[in-house]
Amino acid sequence: MKDIFNDIVQWEEEGKDFALARVVNTWRSAPRQVGAGMAISEEGNMIGSVSGGCVEKSVVKKALALLQSNSEELLSYGVGNEDAWEVGLSCGGKIEVFVQRFPGSIKDTESNRSIWKGLKEAIQDNRGAVYVSGITGSGQSFLCGEDGSVIGDYKEDLKAKAVEALQKRQSEIIEYEGEKYFLHVFTRKDRLLLVGSAHITSELIALATFYDFETIVIDPRDTFARQTNYSVKPGSLFVEWPQEVMNDLVLDEYTYAVNLSHDPKIDDESLAILLRKPVAYIGALGSKKTHEKRLERLMNRGFSEDELKRIHAPVGLGINAQLPGEIALSIMAEIIKVKNTPGD
Numbered sequence: 001m002k003d004i005f006n007d008i009v010q011w012e013e014e015g016k017d018f019a020l021a022r023v024v025n026t027w028r029s030a031p032r033q034v035g036a037g038m039a040i041s042e043e044g045n046m047i048g049s050v051s052g053g054c055v056e057k058s059v060v061k062k063a064l065a066l067l068q069s070n071s072e073e074l075l076s077y078g079v080g081n082e083d084a085w086e087v088g089l090s091c092g093g094k095i096e097v098f099v100q101r102f103p104g105s106i107k108d109t110e111s112n113r114s115i116w117k118g119l120k121e122a123i124q125d126n127r128g129a130v131y132v133s134g135i136t137g138s139g140q141s142f143l144c145g146e147d148g149s150v151i152g153d154y155k156e157d158l159k160a161k162a163v164e165a166l167q168k169r170q171s172e173i174i175e176y177e178g179e180k181y182f183l184h185v186f187t188r189k190d191r192l193l194l195v196g197s198a199h200i201t202s203e204l205i206a207l208a209t210f211y212d213f214e215t216i217v218i219d220p221r222d223t224f225a226r227q228t229n230y231s232v233k234p235g236s237l238f239v240e241w242p243q244e245v246m247n248d249l250v251l252d253e254y255t256y257a258v259n260l261s262h263d264p265k266i267d268d269e270s271l272a273i274l275l276r277k278p279v280a281y282i283g284a285l286g287s288k289k290t291h292e293k294r295l296e297r298l299m300n301r302g303f304s305e306d307e308l309k310r311i312h313a314p315v316g317l318g319i320n321a322q323l324p325g326e327i328a329l330s331i332m333a334e335i336i337k338v339k340n341t342p343g344d
Contacts, residue, residue: 001037002186002212004048005123008039008102016041018102019063023050024074024135024182025096025173032095035171035184039102042067050097051077063099070107072100074135074180096173098135098182111152115143118151119186126214128188130162137179146188189214190254190280190339195242195270196261197221197228200285203328204258206232211336216249218242218270219261242270251277256335258283258315268297275307281338283315283331312338 001008001022011018023036038048038056040063050059055077066073078094101108104116115131122129128146132154133139142152144162158181161174165183173182192208194201197219208215209232217234219225225239238245251257257274259267259282267284274282275298284294291313298308316330317337 001035001048001184002123004037004039007047009120011039011041011047012102012104015106017067017105017107018042019067019099020102021050021059021063021097021099022182022184023095024098024171024184027078027094040064051095055095055097059097059099066099067101070101072098072135072139074098098133100133103141112141115141115152118143118145123186126188128166129186130166131184131186132158132162133182133184135173135180135182188254190256191216191250192335193218193249193251193255193257193279194234195219195257195259195266196263196285197224197237198260199228199324200328200331201260202228202230202232203325204331205230205234207328207332211332213256218245220244220266221261221263242266242273246270246273251279253278253280255279256281256283256339258285258331258335260285262286264294264297268294268301271298271311272301272303275303275310281335282311283334284311284313285315285327287314 018039018041021038021040023032023034026034032049032051036050038046038050038059040046040060044060044064046056046060049056059075062073062075075097076094077097103112119129119131122145130144132144133141140153142150142154144150144159146166150159158176162183165172165185169185169187171183171185173180190213192204192213193216194204195218197217201217205215215234216236217225218238218240220239220241222239225237251274257279259270261267262285271282271284284291286294295308312334315334316327317333319326319330321327321330
């Protein structure tokens with residue numbers, strides 16, 4: 001739903017009353033993932049998608065009726081569903097879509113408006129949160145922040161499940177005391193940390209921005225750092241040595257780091273810090289021979305073979321990349337593969 005967040009905020013600011021539809025469960029080859037969202041105005045206009053066009057017509061029809069009745073409903077669509085088949089859901093998949101009035105609407109409850117306000121602030125401030133929605137029974141909802149704060153009425157067991165879902169970075173349906181709840185996870189932005197500023201760095205910044213990563217560049221060489229031609233500016237640029245700035249940065253499981261300087265005095269210092277941090281990905285540019293020398297230097301600094309296996313080098317997926325843009329693409333593809341592979 002993050003992909004339509006800005007549009008939702010705009011509709012809210014315009015005072016529109018609208019419905020919110022979210023994919024809460026999928027089976028087999030469903031067109032969109034759990035958490036995908038769509039907003040439907042009273043006039044039948046829509047933003048976003050829950051199935052890439054397969055069941056939108058049916059969802060819009062249901063949403064308009066629910067706005068009139070001020071109710072909410074869990075909808076199911078599969079190849080055997082007449083409405084779904086009529087509009088093209090023939091891929092063999094099945095989805096469940098929860099449709100409700102937009103929780104920030106002036107027509108909704110004060111509790112739901114407070115939950116939406118908290119979620120909006122969390123997304124805008126780049127903080128993780130879980131929006132827990134009761135989708136059967138009482139419909140009880142609350143928001144759990146990554147710091148453990150809660151907005152709305154909640155039960156400790158449900159809060160614990162929400163915290164667990166945020167740690168797994170996985171939205172899901174759970175059953176609790178005979179009711180179903182949708183744990184909608186909104187993670188912080190992933191962070192791409194690039195050590196070394198050059199043509200590949202510029203291409204990576206553009207790709208990372210497109211995929212909604214926060215971007216940071218570190219390079220102590222003023223000529224490289226300030227004269228690289230960035231088509232998309234990095235979020236932060238530090239003209240300092242890695243050891244001067246990296247220990248003050250948040251380097252956690254949302255961080256993906258790539259070393260691109262070609263200078264051991266820079267890359268080795270960066271890698272020595274990264275290997276001690278729980279970052280999700282560490283990449284290093286260079287040939288196999290260059291990497292062998294790099295590993296030898298790092299082992300002499302006390303790092304074990306198991307620790308050094310965390311370094312992806314030569315960096316990027318093997319697509320025979322030659323040009324800076326192609327190399328950047330191979331690196332970004334490997335990062336996305338790691339990000340989307342549980343336990344990697």
